[in-house]
Amino acid sequence: MNEEERLQELLDYKILDTEPDSDLDELVEIASAICDTPISLITLIDDKRQWFKAKKGIEVEETDRNDAFCRYSFDKPHEVLVVEDSLKDNRFNTNPLVLGDPNIRFYAGAPLITPKGNVMGNLCILDKQPRKITRSQQRALQLLAKKTMDNLNNRKKVLEQDKTIEANISRLKKLTNQAPGTIYQFEMSPQGHYRFTFISEGIHEVHPILAPDILKSDANKIFEAVHPADLDFVLESIRISAEELSLWDIEFRVLLDGRTSWQRGISRPEKLVDGTIVWYGMFQNINRIKEYEQALEQISFDISHILRRPITTIQGLTDIIQQEKLDEKAFKKYSALIKEVSEELDVFTRRLHTTYAEKHKRIGRR
Incomplete structure (x- = not known):
């Protein structure tokens, strides 16, 4: 058995020192009813203590690890540990839990086995007098131990899912905030x-x-x-x-x-x-979009209103040229007028281009 791995897996369940669980409380009640014992426990063993997740017939919450009967199940995960008379067993006849309260004389425990094969503790029954246990009762303890692990494994999965969800929410929040x-x-x-x-x-x-x-x-x-x-x-x-x-x-x-x-x-x-x-x-x-739209509207206004006069003038002059027979003097006169209007139109379009470029640059910087 790899004790470091076993302890880490126990910690991964985040079950130590948690509040009572009614489903697990019922399992120890059933164990006592089947085997007719006054005490039944679901025990978990860390590096220093034996802690009781569920208990019947006993008030203490934990004991020293060295006094725990179920630590002898670590190397025999598929067997029910049975002690018919602790005073006749050299492993336990000097144990404080045998010589003092709760005066354990009989013990039977089915290991709580993780998916990796580690034993976290036992589902066990205890009595203050020697006794025997039948094979069917041992089998019942193993089934109840399995039900206990089903409960703990499901709880662990929920915790892992919650952790994953919290991590995803945290990442999503960071993304949305950016x-x-x-x-x-x-x-x-x-x-x-x-x-x-x-x-x-x-x-x-x-x-x-x-x-x-x-x-x-x-x-x-x-x-x-x-x-x-x-x-x-x-x-x-x-x-x-x-x-x-x-x-x-x-x-x-x-x-x-x-x-x-x-x-x-x-x-x-x-x-x-x-x-x-x-x-x-x-x-x-959408301030940039609105400013851009306003700039385009202003440009459209400038084109439709300010350019109308020079364009109308050019159109009028070209009509005169087309309709009249012009001598050289008149032709030069109208040509000069057209040139004047064209130069005015060129100056304005250049100014319009500069204004548009400045607005576009200013909006883009915001």
């Missing part, structure tokens, strides 16, 4: 109450005083950041999305340090069995 914008899970109860069950740290981009903890305790705080002129529109869009289970995809303004900032909210709703509507989505800052 993602641009705000990722969230937002709920509306059948009674119309709002709640954020998850929201990433990116919420600070929407408003510096908002934080995930604040919004989880009071989801309505999010609406305080919305521009008053857009609040009714935002609330109505949420109502429609919930009613129709349609994609919520809107652009709205928020107040950020006294300034107006544009946000886009997009999420897909889902209706739960209890009537709760859940949205999974994100907020994004």
